[in-house]
Amino acid sequence: MPSRTSAISTVSPLLALAMRPLPLLPLQPLLAVLLHRIERRHSGIFERLGDHAGKRFGIRPTDLPFAFVLEPKPLHPRVSAVRYLPGRLDACVSGTLAALVGLVEGAFDGDALFFSRDLRIEGDIEAVLALRNAIDDAQIDLVGEALDGLGPLKAPAERILRDML
Amino acid sequence: MELICPAGTPAALKAAVEAGADAVYCGFRDETNARNFPGLNFSREELRAAIALAHERGVKVLVAINTFARAGALDVWHRAVDDAVEAGADALILADVGLLDYASRRHPDQRLHVSVQAAAANPDVIRFYVEAFGARRVVLPRVLSVAEIAAIVREVDCETEVFVFGGLCVMAEGRCSLSSYVTGKSPNMQGVCSPASHVSYHEADGGTVSRLGDFTINVFAEDEPVGYPTLCKGRFRTEHGAGYIFEEPVSLDAATQLLGLHEAGVTALKIEGRQRGRAYIERVVRSFRQALDALEAGLPVETTELIAMTEGQATTVGAYRKTWR
Numbered sequence: 001m002p003s004r005t006s007a008i009s010t011v012s013p014l015l016a017l018a019m020r021p022l023p024l025l026p027l028q029p030l031l032a033v034l035l036h037r038i039e040r041r042h043s044g045i046f047e048r049l050g051d052h053a054g055k056r057f058g059i060r061p062t063d064l065p066f067a068f069v070l071e072p073k074p075l076h077p078r079v080s081a082v083r084y085l086p087g088r089l090d091a092c093v094s095g096t097l098a099a100l101v102g103l104v105e106g107a108f109d110g111d112a113l114f115f116s117r118d119l120r121i122e123g124d125i126e127a128v129l130a131l132r133n134a135i136d137d138a139q140i141d142l143v144g145e146a147l148d149g150l151g152p153l154k155a156p157a158e159r160i161l162r163d164m165l
Numbered sequence: 166m167e168l169i170c171p172a173g174t175p176a177a178l179k180a181a182v183e184a185g186a187d188a189v190y191c192g193f194r195d196e197t198n199a200r201n202f203p204g205l206n207f208s209r210e211e212l213r214a215a216i217a218l219a220h221e222r223g224v225k226v227l228v229a230i231n232t233f234a235r236a237g238a239l240d241v242w243h244r245a246v247d248d249a250v251e252a253g254a255d256a257l258i259l260a261d262v263g264l265l266d267y268a269s270r271r272h273p274d275q276r277l278h279v280s281v282q283a284a285a286a287n288p289d290v291i292r293f294y295v296e297a298f299g300a301r302r303v304v305l306p307r308v309l310s311v312a313e314i315a316a317i318v319r320e321v322d323c324e325t326e327v328f329v330f331g332g333l334c335v336m337a338e339g340r341c342s343l344s345s346y347v348t349g350k351s352p353n354m355q356g357v358c359s360p361a362s363h364v365s366y367h368e369a370d371g372g373t374v375s376r377l378g379d380f381t382i383n384v385f386a387e388d389e390p391v392g393y394p395t396l397c398k399g400r401f402r403t404e405h406g407a408g409y410i411f412e413e414p415v416s417l418d419a420a421t422q423l424l425g426l427h428e429a430g431v432t433a434l435k436i437e438g439r440q441r442g443r444a445y446i447e448r449v450v451r452s453f454r455q456a457l458d459a460l461e462a463g464l465p466v467e468t469t470e471l472i473a474m475t476e477g478q479a480t481t482v483g484a485y486r487k488t489w490r
Contacts, residue, residue, distance in 0.1 A: 007473070048174075048204045049204060050203070050204070052203065052204070102444075103442075106176070106442060106443040106444055107444055108442070108444050109441055109442040109443075109444040109445035109448075109474060110441075110442050111440070111441055111442070111445070111476075112441075112444070112445060112473055112474050112475075114391060115390050115391050115392065115414075115475065115476055115477060115478055116390060116391075116473065116478060117373075117385075117387075117388075117389075117390065117391060120366075120368075120373075121366060122366055122367060122368075125361040125362075125364045125365065125366070126203050126360070126361040126362045127203070128361075129202055129203045129204060129205075129361045130203035130204035131204065132204065132442070133173065133174060133202070133203065133204030133205045133440075134204045136174060136176065136177070136442045136443055137174035137175060137176045137177070137204075138176070139176050139443075
């Protein structure tokens, strides 16, 4: 059987190290705005999630010094940045930032990332599949949505961010 | 040869159309199709919109209603047939003889295809579907060699469709009880093989352990590619040693067999993977579109490297080139 060779890029360890002391609190309003945009423009996600919309998902970028907790409740979706994932989660998805962003944007196939060990999943697998399928159908431009509102700075900012990925 | 492509969501259907599909197959968001996975499939409204989009681009939509109807709930399957016809489906893909009978009587002008779930693997049974229900095409099970397919094509009076890429079911499809044995749910009845609700993964001893219900399916070493947690691709310890009993985690890739399948008289080539994401659909469909275009132009078929899309990061030509082992 062939051994694992990942083609997915990782955030520079130096950059990750530089991010380590930064406070997470300023991320919170940015994440809230991003989630609100996605909720407004891609409301079909919640219908596809069905009963799984009430679950708590841990999202762990393995090359960043923090993680996220996602609660995609239809009326009150929430996402929070955390240093360490809490114990009480329904499911957890781990991978490099590039793998996770590429998965959301449809650049990568979830099963293929899983087969190559670039994505790890634990917990409620049914909920993870529902989330993956709902997001894949939504065709979200995650980086574009995150930078929306920057006006003429959006294009250069997007180039820098995508280069990082 | 037509290229038949999978779509688990409207976005995937759009990706398949744009990548060069001649037809896309999909199913309703319920137990009537064999890919009844969470977050997947089409509502009635989504199917109508998808068919309109596909038809604008000259692409056909085939609706899979290919599980076996549950006793006492026939109306669920009958409604699926009626709604797919009403939505303008170009063909229905059916496996249950009762449902084939219903569809052929209720919608005599509707094109019917016999699903791979019917496991129709010889001329006699195919003739039965053609004569009894007017089936126009049969999707052949993945247990036949190219020579066996050619022999069937010569003897039957309907079109044939074969799988060329994707998940490889090595059992008699529609009759496999492995998933049902472990979880109580099967692709044949509930539309789910090894349902996610019964799957778990955890890290242990430097490897990833996959479990289905109460059974450990596999323990993957840290640097080893992973496969689906199905019993048929599990690694077990027996009196003969440890290893894969039925099949290894591997995907079908019959790109090298296209000329042989063409010469055998096959009508359509099918890509498996309604459960896969847009990235898979786009890349695999585009690769086979290019290969088919080259074949039709009499040029050498240059296939794209699709190993990254495969289960276990490995491919096989499956039964198309049978060898003893």
